[in-house]
Amino acid sequence: MRYRTQVMSEFHGAFSVLGLPVNVMSNYLDWLLERLRQGSGGHVITLNAEMTMQAERNQSLANVIHDAELVIPDGAGVVLYLKLMLRQKVERIPGIELAEDLLKNLGEKNIDKKVFFYGGAAGIATKAAESWQQEVPGLNVIGTYSGYHSPAEAEELRQTLIKLQPDVIFVGLGVPRQEMWIHQNRQLCPQAIWIGVGGSFDIWAGQKTRAPHWLANNNLEWLYRLYQEPWRWRRMLALPEFACKALVSGISEKLRISQSLS
Numbered sequence: 136m137r138y139r140t141q142v143m144s145e146f147h148g149a150f151s152v153l154g155l156p157v158n159v160m161s162n163y164l165d166w167l168l169e170r171l172r173q174g175s176g177g178h179v180i181t182l183n184a185e186m187t188m189q190a191e192r193n194q195s196l197a198n199v200i201h202d203a204e205l206v207i208p209d210g211a212g213v214v215l216y217l218k219l220m221l222r223q224k225v226e227r228i229p230g231i232e233l234a235e236d237l238l239k240n241l242g243e244k245n246i247d248k249k250v251f252f253y254g255g256a257a258g259i260a261t262k263a264a265e266s267w268q269q270e271v272p273g274l275n276v277i278g279t280y281s282g283y284h285s286p287a288e289a290e291e292l293r294q295t296l297i298k299l300q301p302d303v304i305f306v307g308l309g310v311p312r313q314e315m316w317i318h319q320n321r322q323l324c325p326q327a328i329w330i331g332v333g334g335s336f337d338i339w340a341g342q343k344t345r346a347p348h349w350l351a352n353n354n355l356e357w358l359y360r361l362y363q364e365p366w367r368w369r370r371m372l373a374l375p376e377f378a379c380k381a382l383v384s385g386i387s388e389k390l391r392i393s394q395s396l397s
């Protein structure tokens with residue numbers, strides 16, 4: 136697995152959450168900036184309980200997660216699992232916040248890198264890009280593309296990426312579409328960092344809002360999403376399913392350790 140060899144910021148290890156890799160580090164932003172400096176590119180995945188459960192049923196998604204250069208612990212469930220299993224402090228890194236830190240850093244430090252936004256309904260990625268350009272004038276968003284298009288337009292997008300060779304490509308198509316798309320297309324810009332950002336463009340474009348801090352701090356961001364998008368209830372059944380599987384896996388792991396010690 137390639138991600139094991141990338142030890143740039145303080146690297147605490149690659150751990151497994153129900154068979155999927157998660158990289159625990161002290162500073163993910165530094166990892167991204169270093170990768171960009173080297174031009175070595177990579178696929179970044181932000182793992183939460185919902186994606187973990189999807190990967191149980193979708194082997195192609197599981198393979199893509201195993202192949203990614205960086206898997207960050209995004210969801211509260213994943214972080215709790217790691218904390219209980221590792222008995223060490225693991226910080227939750229919401230993917231949207233890591234993406235925002237990267238955008239701010241690139242712009243404010245005038246790091247001359249080209250950024251591309253792909254995904255969302257018509258005009259959303261462009262609106263998100265405009266809002267970022269206004270907030271961080273030093274940022275260089277060189278192009279945007281909507282996430283709803285014909286096969287011919289998909290080919291046009293691929294040709295555009297080949298021509299522009301962005302350094303950072305944010306893909307907001309939702310899980311698992313964005314992960315699969317990145318995996319299939321990343322060879323178009325081998326030096327780029329590709330990050331799946333879900334519905335972040337909707338938030339940056341002002342179409343949706345994030346949960347208030349007090350809810351997020353109490354691991355209740357999912358409740359806010361359910362309130363905003365009630366149709367999510369079926370997808371959210373993945374959360375109790377994850378909790379049960381994590382509990383069973385944790386208990387059997389503890390039994391295995393105590394048996395091997397006796």
Ligand code: UDP
Pocket residue numbers: 254255256281282283307308309310311312332333334335336337
């Ligand atoms: N989307 C898209 N093309 C599609 C399906 C979805 O661009 O064919 C976009 C959608 O407009 C939204 C994002 O993908 O902006 C999905 O956001 P969501 O918050 O549902 O992502 P997830 O929870 O799966 O990370």
